[in-house]
Amino acid sequence: MTGTGPTVERIKNAAKSRDAQVLEQCLAGAAHEGIPAMQVRDLLFGELESVRKRLMSNDTSIPEFLLTLDCVLDGLDRIRSYPGFTPRVDCTVVIGVVEGDPHDLGKNVIAGIYRACGYRVIDLGRNVPREAFTKAVRDEGAVLLALSAMMSTTMVVMRNIIRDARILTPAAKIIVGGAPLSAELARDYGADTYAESALTVIEKTEEVLAR
Amino acid sequence: MNTQPAILSPRLTRTFMEHLKRRSRATLGTGRNVSPGAARLERMLNEALDAVAREVRPKVMYRMLPVRSLTGKSIRTDAGAVKSVKLARLAQNCRGDVFVVFVIATLGEAFEDLYRRETSLSGQFIIDAVGSECAELVTDGWNNKWNSLIKRRGHECSLRFSPGYCDWKLEGQTVIFGALDADAIGVTLTKDYLMIPAKSISAVALAAKKVPAAAPCAFCRSRSCPWRRMEFTGVP
């Protein structure tokens, strides 16, 4: 069953205008009218995808994309408890900023994108000690380890974490990102893939998980 | 000339905040009022600026030391050597006694608190951009003030030059932190040479009777360098 009508339109418009408050009201209405949670989930995701594509073609700004992402995350949090809701994917990702690096904005955005796309995210935060990554992958049964470093001085730490992960959690795929990295460096470090920006991280993740 | 460290507490005046708003808008790519979230983003930017004006008290610490010796590779002072071939070349072309001015500017812990309090991603992005621009403007303000002070004493000064840029390795932070007791303004250096609080800027500048160019780029042939200061494209 799919719902049509004014509430669905209002949800679409609220997501388009990045208005979390209006969206909240619409979602309450949707639950009342029996609009399937999965339909709402796909609507929200569709809007995020459309803004992502616009940002990739320089047709909108990063703050505008993040506003949409905030709105979608808020909406998803609300419908998560609705009957029939299931996430888009059934995967856990462990994410964190390596030790010595205090920058976490990029990591927060990537974690938000993973959440919006349905991944279960274990966010270890910033300045994470080496051993914490493999421990979390093992304890949480994660299929993906996402590492970020924003400084050239801290990216070498990544190499050690990747080495640990290859030995201790060999089944988990590893994706890396951050300003000082490149696809070549990521390969040299032993990562499975490299995401050059938050906008391509999901494509890269899907690619690597399908291997 | 006085070689004792000095601390300034620059005020975030109305003019400063207006300038900061213009720069932040340009960095964020907002303010064109055509996008669906434009009004909300403008409101968030104003809130971030208000919070910065209300809570952040920047500090600048600086000190000038004479150059003890100069090689083609480094500039030696009592605090240690600035190991940059490019800056050493500029120093070699200065006339009269050459001095190195060490500076650290910070927005302090209060800014970190503002960032930590922000829970939305768009809000974090906006406050982070405002903080970066604010730290740059505070340091620019010091640079201008310093330039006019040194000019009154019949000297000239270069633009600032930071570790991690051009050919000066990030390890160069230790020389700046050796020259300045940055604890006095609440800035510490990690073992990876990163500054805490993050919205801090460290740099050196050269001062002499005659400084031939404001940046070493004037003597550099690296035309594709991403850090080239645009106004100095000519190679003498």
Ligand code: SF4
């Ligand atoms: S052009 Fe680049 S490499 Fe050359 S002096 Fe300027 S910053 Fe340094």
